Amino acid sequence: MTDALMIARIDNDHRRFRDIVRGRIRENLRKYVSRGDMVARKGKDSVTIPMPQIDIPRFIYGDNEDGEGGVGQGEGEVGDKVGGDPQEGSGSGKAGEDAGDKEVEVEVSLEELAEILGEELGLPRIEPRGDKNLETVRDKYTGLRTTGPESLRSFKATFQRALKRQIASGTYDSGKPMIVPVREDRRYRSWSEQPKPESSAVIIYMMDVSGSMGDEQKEIVRIESFWIDTWLRSQYKGIESRYIIHDATAREVDRDTFFSTRESGGTMISSAYRLCSDLIEEQYDAENWNIYAFHFSDGDNWSVDDTSTCLKIMRETLFPQVNQFGYGQVESPYGSGQFVKDLRSAFGDEEKLVCSEVKAKDDIMDSIREFLKGGR
Amino acid sequence: MPPVSWSTTPELAELQEEIQGYASGYGLDFFTTIFEVIDYRQICEIAAYGGFPVRYPHWRFGMEYDRLIKSYSYGLSKIYELVINTDPCYAYLLDGNRWVDQKLVMAHVYGHCDFFKNNSYFSHTNRKMIDGMANHAVRVRRHMDRVGVNRVEEFIDVCASLDNLIDPWCKYRESLPSQAPGAEGEGGGDDADEELAKLRSGKNYLESYINPPEFLESQRKKNEDEAARMKRIPPHPERDILAFLLTHAPLEPWEVDVLSIIREEAYYFLPQMQTKIMNEGWATYWHSKIMTAKALKDDEIVDYADVASGVTSMGPTQLNPYKIGVELYRDIEDRWNKGQFGPEWERCARLDEKESWDKQLGLGRDRIFEVRKLYNDVNFIDEFFTEDFCRRQKFFMFAKNRRSGDLQIASREFAQIKQKMLHQLTNAGQPFIFAVDANYMNRGELLLAHRHEGVDLKLNYARETLKNVEKVWRRPVSILTVIDDKPKRIRYDGREIGMSDETAAADYVL
Numbered sequence A: 001m002t003d004a005l006m007i008a009r010i011d012n013d014h015r016r017f018r019d020i021v022r023g024r025i026r027e028n029l030r031k032y033v034s035r036g037d038m039v040a041r042k043g044k045d046s047v048t049i050p051m052p053q054i055d056i057p058r059f060i061y062g063d064n065e066d067g068e069g070g071v072g073q074g075e076g077e078v079g080d081k082v083g084g085d086p087q088e089g090s091g092s093g094k095a096g097e098d099a100g101d102k103e104v105e106v107e108v109s110l111e112e113l114a115e116i117l118g119e120e121l122g123l124p125r126i127e128p129r130g131d132k133n134l135e136t137v138r139d140k141y142t143g144l145r146t147t148g149p150e151s152l153r154s155f156k157a158t159f160q161r162a163l164k165r166q167i168a169s170g171t172y173d174s175g176k177p178m179i180v181p182v183r184e185d186r187r188y189r190s191w192s193e194q195p196k197p198e199s200s201a202v203i204i205y206m207m208d209v210s211g212s213m214g215d216e217q218k219e220i221v222r223i224e225s226f227w228i229d230t231w232l233r234s235q236y237k238g239i240e241s242r243y244i245i246h247d248a249t250a251r252e253v254d255r256d257t258f259f260s261t262r263e264s265g266g267t268m269i270s271s272a273y274r275l276c277s278d279l280i281e282e283q284y285d286a287e288n289w290n291i292y293a294f295h296f297s298d299g300d301n302w303s304v305d306d307t308s309t310c311l312k313i314m315r316e317t318l319f320p321q322v323n324q325f326g327y328g329q330v331e332s333p334y335g336s337g338q339f340v341k342d343l344r345s346a347f348g349d350e351e352k353l354v355c356s357e358v359k360a361k362d363d364i365m366d367s368i369r370e371f372l373k374g375g376r
Numbered sequence B: 001m002p003p004v005s006w007s008t009t010p011e012l013a014e015l016q017e018e019i020q021g022y023a024s025g026y027g028l029d030f031f032t033t034i035f036e037v038i039d040y041r042q043i044c045e046i047a048a049y050g051g052f053p054v055r056y057p058h059w060r061f062g063m064e065y066d067r068l069i070k071s072y073s074y075g076l077s078k079i080y081e082l083v084i085n086t087d088p089c090y091a092y093l094l095d096g097n098r099w100v101d102q103k104l105v106m107a108h109v110y111g112h113c114d115f116f117k118n119n120s121y122f123s124h125t126n127r128k129m130i131d132g133m134a135n136h137a138v139r140v141r142r143h144m145d146r147v148g149v150n151r152v153e154e155f156i157d158v159c160a161s162l163d164n165l166i167d168p169w170c171k172y173r174e175s176l177p178s179q180a181p182g183a184e185g186e187g188g189g190d191d192a193d194e195e196l197a198k199l200r201s202g203k204n205y206l207e208s209y210i211n212p213p214e215f216l217e218s219q220r221k222k223n224e225d226e227a228a229r230m231k232r233i234p235p236h237p238e239r240d241i242l243a244f245l246l247t248h249a250p251l252e253p254w255e256v257d258v259l260s261i262i263r264e265e266a267y268y269f270l271p272q273m274q275t276k277i278m279n280e281g282w283a284t285y286w287h288s289k290i291m292t293a294k295a296l297k298d299d300e301i302v303d304y305a306d307v308a309s310g311v312t313s314m315g316p317t318q319l320n321p322y323k324i325g326v327e328l329y330r331d332i333e334d335r336w337n338k339g340q341f342g343p344e345w346e347r348c349a350r351l352d353e354k355e356s357w358d359k360q361l362g363l364g365r366d367r368i369f370e371v372r373k374l375y376n377d378v379n380f381i382d383e384f385f386t387e388d389f390c391r392r393q394k395f396f397m398f399a400k401n402r403r404s405g406d407l408q409i410a411s412r413e414f415a416q417i418k419q420k421m422l423h424q425l426t427n428a429g430q431p432f433i434f435a436v437d438a439n440y441m442n443r444g445e446l447l448l449a450h451r452h453e454g455v456d457l458k459l460n461y462a463r464e465t466l467k468n469v470e471k472v473w474r475r476p477v478s479i480l481t482v483i484d485d486k487p488k489r490i491r492y493d494g495r496e497i498g499m500s501d502e503t504a505a506a507d508y509v510l
Helices: A003-027 A029-034 A086-091 A110-121 A155-169 A215-235 A255-260 A269-283 A304-321 A338-347 A361-372 B010-025 B040-048 B059-073 B099-118 B129-147 B149-160 B170-174 B191-195 B204-210 B213-231 B241-248 B253-274 B276-295 B298-311 B321-338 B342-347 B351-355 B364-374 B377-384 B387-392 B414-429 B459-473
Strands: A046-050 A070-073 A105-109 A135-145 A188-197 A201-208 A239-246 A250-253 A290-297 A324-330 A353-358 B033-038 B089-094 B395-400 B407-411 B432-440 B445-451 B477-483 B486-492 B497-501
Touching (some): A003 A110, A003 B059, A201 A269, A215 A361, A250 A269, A304 A324, B010 B033, B033 B099, B149 B253, B241 B253, B241 B459, B276 B298, B432 B477, B445 B459
Parallel strands (some): B033 B089, B445 B477
Antiparallel strands (some): A135 A188, B477 B486
């Protein structure tokens, strides 16, 4: 048999499996999108999706009283905690296999997920503007050196060094191969700096955290921005995210704070728009950057005056700079929901502005389509 | 000694010759072994196919491949060695491995090859299984061409779900004389008397003493029951449910072929499940022996120690078959060298005497070769996992703390630990399921029964599996089991699944 044939064979089975996974995800996409659990399962480049149906069921033992647990080896008294996740135990021995009630979890890369989302929502691909060749410097472990922090000590290299020294100095006895490293034998992992192409797109998320935005509203914002993020990331090589929260004043925060902060007090949306526009002005040159701004609020602004300030900032500084400005209005029992009306009457069919109203989690999917269908 | 066979590079061929020489020198006895050097994708592919270059098309191999490739690229695990039970024995070396790794793998492989060839549980396996698997692939593809990929794939899904419903003793049973009805009454004389186990008295007045009427009556009843049972299908509870379905289920010819392929492959892989600890332990014993005593060069010792300790490392909550296997063989060797066995040793209650017990018998090496021939994991552990060994190796039993959800050391009692281990190994960790009645309730329904041994079936899986049984049987199917100490019957009629209490004591002796 030739290599080419061999590869083709498993690739067919592999493709078939991925197709099944994709099919399952597509069937349940609306459910996944509206529930927050996908967000919680996010790893660095992928999400894990529990998929019980894809396993092959058999008559096997469950885990009632006796079934749970197993036999292990090591120190410790009765009652001591033993390390390790029982579900990981199935790795090497069959003994561990009945330990955990393990659902099959399928890992899907964010890219693939974005692709499925794109196909399902019929999203067009984005034509990026500007071509940036900016580079950042990243550290990468490459070799060894003689000094370094103990946490980076390479045990194997250290022992090899010691062996070499002992053989050279004639203190090594192959009948009794004992190797004792000394200070000079120690070797540490070292790194070198490597250039990496930098991101060329930025998403600026803004959220109203005034008293009227409750946990449920924030959850919607969280889920929606996860999906927007996932999609935009699939369209650009690198992407930056910035987060702004505001009530009567605005400030930039990190991602965790963005989703967890709840403040009380009034709402002046203009504060956020002003900060956003400053941010763009200072750091993101519209010539080279693809800029996305999303603002989520319950639509309750402090005053008519402030709203007109907002409109002014949008018209004069934001719209000329951004690829798209998205405004998502989350329905809350306390908000008047006036702001979206103001925007619509002021800008009508301004193509850079996309407004979307989200009443409940089930609307998230449609809202995402709304935001992203322009392909800008 | 079999000739050294083709290898991909002259250097590796030379190395193979060297290692094979050591292996033969120690008395290992193996099929001709062929090494092939492949890259990581290929090794994952072959591993996903259960060690074979060609299998029938199915997505679950793709799923396994996906898992292997990912866990490799995340650095979670790496396949070092892959060898299959065939004659000649094929083994794979990973391209780009260090020289010392290739050495170690070769030494390890010769241990496996010896085990495949000599362990009695492998004696029934088809040693030409590479061809067998390739033939299966051709047959399945042909069915796919004829009736459609999806139909065949769906049926494979169904069959794969049942592939643990086989009888480990089936191969041995077939070689016994058939016990079909009517086989016994041949010796002439009075058939009726003989069937009742009536003794010849010769004297009329002794008749009622020698053949008491109550006894005759109970014999008659027993025979009637037996006769009634013989009319039932199956006459005795049947563990080889796959064979049972092949014979009795209304399958189309292509379905019969697919199901019989799944069954044949399940039997082929069975001994590997039954001897995981013994087989890995044996290979580990030999790579360790060959490497440390013969093959290792000084400059390789650190790399070797690194890999070898990884292979036998044991996490607190997982049994590493390599580790426990190799330690047991070493313990057996040591005990038989010193004569630490037999009634005298068992009776000795003095610790100091036991510790210095050495009769200089030197039987260790012979004994471990014998053990590798005759035992499987269950009786290996049952016989050689001693209290001393358990204590020395610091085994414990762990369980989940209901309140905190943490895993805790639950016991260091030898009896409990051994019990737990044996339970996990018995029937290769699978529950005992029997087909007991093909005409249940006189309606052509299939009744299965689970012999409950303290652990319930995983319910959601049991329901789904039952649905798959129905897809083969094409009439309603039920399974008798025990859930939370109550006898239950789960039934699937093709539309919905139902569960009821099973009040009538089952008259099926499992």
